[in-house]
Amino acid sequence: MKGSSHAYIGAAVGAIAGFQIDATDPLTITTSAIIGSISALVPDLDTNGTASNRITLSKSFSQWLMRLVGMGLLIAIIFQFFQTGITPNIIIFAGIGALLLVIFRFIKQRRMLTLTGILVMAIGFVMHQSIGILLAGSYIIIASFLAHRSYTHSLIGLAFYAFILHHIHLQWPIDGLFIAGTAGYASHLIADLKLLPVNRRGVKLFAPIWNKEW
Known part of the structure; x- marks a missing residue:
């Protein structure tokens, strides 16, 4: 099924x-609809999924960013060296800067999603170590190494996403966040079932315990 569907x-x-939460509040209904729509695309963050190409940092932008950060670190280290001499921190940051300048030449598009997840986790650390954002970043990183329609399309993926929503809701208690988000994610799994005539392939709902496609 297409991502738009x-x-x-x-x-x-x-x-x-x-x-169901508040039939008299248009804002709650609208917010829940948006959350449900976004959540319904999350299972396709796995490799070759339609959503992965939409949130992934572009290769050219990532290369430019790594080159900029790498050069910036090396320049800062040179100035710091003349002030303090060689210190453990200078060696570490110089190594990071050099590594970034080397990596940007070899990184492939399929690893952009992994970098996106790392960036989300970094945002989680900056935001006072937000558990929900850190978990969201870890989901993206894990999904970047999974085959399409595997664990993100299973009950384990649904449970993990619900766990993420729970922690995000604890920090930002938005009406409908947990229920609409979980329902939206579940709707993707149901819509991809092989039982529906529009799907040639199904989903492995009970993976890794049972790898039968449904």
Whole structure:
């Protein structure tokens, strides 16, 4: 099923969840619809998934950023060297700068999603070590190494995503966040079932315990 179809279904499911929470509040219903739509695309963050190409940093931008940071670190280290001489911190940061300047030449597009996840985790650390953001970053990193329609399309993926939403909700208690987000994610798994005539392939709901496609 196409990503746009998943987004529409997720929006409808999210809106229903928002209606159940507060049928008289258009803001709650609208917010829940948006959350459901976004969550319905999350399972496709795995390798070759449609959503992975949309949130992934572009290769050219990532190369430019790594080159800029690498050069910046090396320049800063040179100035620091003339002030303090060689210290353990100078050696470490010089190594990081040199590594970035080497890596940007060899990194491939499929690893851009991994870098995106690392960036999200870095944001989580900056935001007072936000558990929800850190978990979201870890989800993206893990998904970047998974085959399409594998664990992100299973009940384990659904449980992990619900766990992420729970922690995000603890920090930002948005009405409908947990229910609409979980329902939106679940709608993707249901819409990809082989039981539906539009799908040639199904999903391994019970992986890794049972790898049968449903």
